[in-house]
Amino acid sequence: MSSAIVSLPQDASALEVIGLVKRFGRTPVLQGVDAIARRGRVTALVGPNAAGKSTLLKCILGLVRPDAGRILLNGVPVSTDPAYRAAIGYMPQRAPFPDHLTGDEVLALLRGVRGEHAPIDFELIDRFGLGTEMRKRIHVLSGGTRQKLNAVVTYLFRPSLVILDEPSAGLDPIANRMLKQKVQDAARAGVTHIITSHVLSELEELADDVLFLTDGRVRFSGSLDALREFTGERRLERAVGCLMEGVAS
């Protein structure tokens, strides 16, 4: 199989990455990445370890400064002005809150940062039943509860682009189910998602599109159905395996 790129039409792109290059010292991590996340669709970002997935996400979030290339969010180039991130909700792998603040204090801090008029979505607090937990300090909360709070924060300000990095890590099956439901509801409401996960069966449930990255290059970009057709495999796991073998050969 060749490493041809299947391109999507660009009309409904919420996020567009053009020719992104990043090196850490001498090591090239992103070698001219072109990618699109389409509005209201869930894009699964997959690839082997050290493919550059995290670096790509960090470039989008402004945590890493790319050496070359452009990122357009809703058609507007991302600059060093942090204001564009008001449109983004980010759920990192590990819940990142200060140990000695309560959940309520974390939310108050973030609301202070966003300003009084930022739209708010408390739905996940209710879905997860976090009421009393929000008044406890983070360091007494279980890993799963912290991860729930992490998900709450991600959707708190009604973002138009949501980035989930290994969202199911640490969540119990019920909470995981609720989060998936939230992803699907938000996507239906037009929210664009980019999700990375090592649990491919889970991605398969959610993903509309697949972006396959390896060695800092995009090897496949297209819908899940196009990937199935391209590889001749029904299951995402097998299809991705097929892509990886294709790259290796």
Next chain:
Amino acid sequence: MTLAMRLLISGVRDVSRRRWLIAYVVFYLVTTDLLFRFGGSGGRAVLSLANVVLGLVPLVSVVFGTMYLYHAREFVQMMLAQPVGRRSLFVGLYGGLALPLAGAFLAGVGLPLAWHGGFADAAWPAAVLLGVGAALALIFTGLAFVIALAFQDRAAGLAVAILAWLGATALYDGIVLLAIVALRDYPLERPLLAAMLANPVDLARVLLLRQFDLGALAGYTGAAFERFFGTASGTLWSMAAIAIWSAAPFAAGLRLFSRKDF
């Protein structure tokens, strides 16, 4: 309220609830109180305290500062994914730790000083002690942030932090002395002064000991300083240098923070 101020306040809230900070305050309270009870007059107690402060404030600030920033890495990433500028976040992080550290020192030493009448007996030395201790907390917290930003690996960062403390508090004077012995045939006053200004702990030590007319205890660099500047202008010079030192690591940290890939 500005963004940096919001971040700073929640940082202060987070840090001041930590057990080690409370233990740190209690340690100063007990030590200061005991020194006054058993150490004799106010001036002598302040002098004994000075030796504790010169070692402990830099150690605690640089070690906890380094650990704090490593521990906050995910928090930093989350905050930077918000519409928050790097400068605001850095100011908030630094102030959120440096102010509780300096405050812990000021409360832990200042309160017993006040109730034992230390300010009445030796007002100026006591005030200089508090000022210099707080400045050392700011300086070494800044240094800690520089180290944690420059070294990706926590273990390496912590080792460098401890080495920095050891170098500034203990090794520095020894190295200077060695250099003096090796270069005794050359005029050394100016290089020596430069050497003293280059180390905030040395500077703090000279500034403190000068309050007690104990230049002899201020080490070799202190003696040179004494000779060069005399009394009044020397104090002004060293205070100005401490003030610059209080800002320099912060500025260097901000520069690193603004450019770093997280």
